[in-house]
Amino acid sequence: MIRHQPIADGELADVRGRLQTRPRDLVAWALARFAPERRVVVTGLQVEGVAVASMALELDPTVRLLTIDTGRLPRATHRYLAELRAHWDRDIEVVHPDPRQLDTFTRHHGVDAFYRSPQLRLDCCHIRKVAPLERALADVDCWMTGLRREQSAGRATTPAIELDDRHGRIVKVNPIAGWTDVQVRAYVEERGVPVHPLYAQSYRSIGCDPCTRPVAANEDRRAGRWWWEQGSEKECGIHAAPLRVVPAGRS
Numbered sequence: 001m002i003r004h005q006p007i008a009d010g011e012l013a014d015v016r017g018r019l020q021t022r023p024r025d026l027v028a029w030a031l032a033r034f035a036p037e038r039r040v041v042v043t044g045l046q047v048e049g050v051a052v053a054s055m056a057l058e059l060d061p062t063v064r065l066l067t068i069d070t071g072r073l074p075r076a077t078h079r080y081l082a083e084l085r086a087h088w089d090r091d092i093e094v095v096h097p098d099p100r101q102l103d104t105f106t107r108h109h110g111v112d113a114f115y116r117s118p119q120l121r122l123d124c125c126h127i128r129k130v131a132p133l134e135r136a137l138a139d140v141d142c143w144m145t146g147l148r149r150e151q152s153a154g155r156a157t158t159p160a161i162e163l164d165d166r167h168g169r170i171v172k173v174n175p176i177a178g179w180t181d182v183q184v185r186a187y188v189e190e191r192g193v194p195v196h197p198l199y200a201q202s203y204r205s206i207g208c209d210p211c212t213r214p215v216a217a218n219e220d221r222r223a224g225r226w227w228w229e230q231g232s233e234k235e236c237g238i239h240a241a242p243l244r245v246v247p248a249g250r251s
């Protein structure tokens with residue numbers, strides 16, 4: 001795989017030092033630093049990613065926006081995607097799992113294999129989320145996300161900008177890493193950007209339909225993700241290394 005040289009260590013340190021607490025300036029830097037076709041905002045259509053997309057769109061109305069359709073998203077997410085496209089009057093790219101990988105997996109393990117073991121859950125996440133994103137990021141030098149430190153213990157040290165070793169050492173920008181829930185909500189509300197309708201039904205983190213449930217007020221925000229797993233990291237593998245990797249040829 002041929003990549004552009006994304007960034008030198010010195011530049012990374014300089015940008016981090018100057019811009020890590022200035023989300024809009026950090027996004028502006030990324031937009032100016034990388035060619036338009038080689039930078040992308042990736043969002044799971046949760047409020048954080050939508051805030052970053054909104055921030056980037058204000059700076060560059062043509063910026064690439066991308067989401068993953070796992071094939072198991074809630075219908076509300078599809079409706080919300082259409083709503084966002086209409087709101088911004090522009091396209092949002094959608095990537096999908098490889099149908100052959102998916103067919104092999106579901107024929108061997110069933111369509112709801114994720115309930116049966118942590119490894120099958122991770123395999124499903126790999127095929128439906130991780131691998132499609134890897135293919136999409138193979139052609140970019142920089143991606144921007146809505147990751148925040150407040151979201152979970154595992155994300156508590158998320159930097160505003162980093163080299164993403166898991167995707168070929170491209171630049172990963174998490175401009176609102178230090179924001180609170182209140183800041184994120186205020187940002188989108190001030191701009192009149194619609195938010196995912198499931199938030200109004202007590203969801204606090206929204207993923208695939210069979211793997212997400214609403215949470216009670218006293219529960220952790222990610223308690224509704226893969227709630228049947230005990231002690232798991234509540235990660236699909238996109239942002240954090242999975243507990244186990246899919247053996248070569250397994251899928």
Ligand code: SF4
Nearest residue numbers: 114124125128208211
């Ligand atoms: Fe599969 Fe559930 Fe992961 Fe979606 S969240 S990819 S359905 S295991």
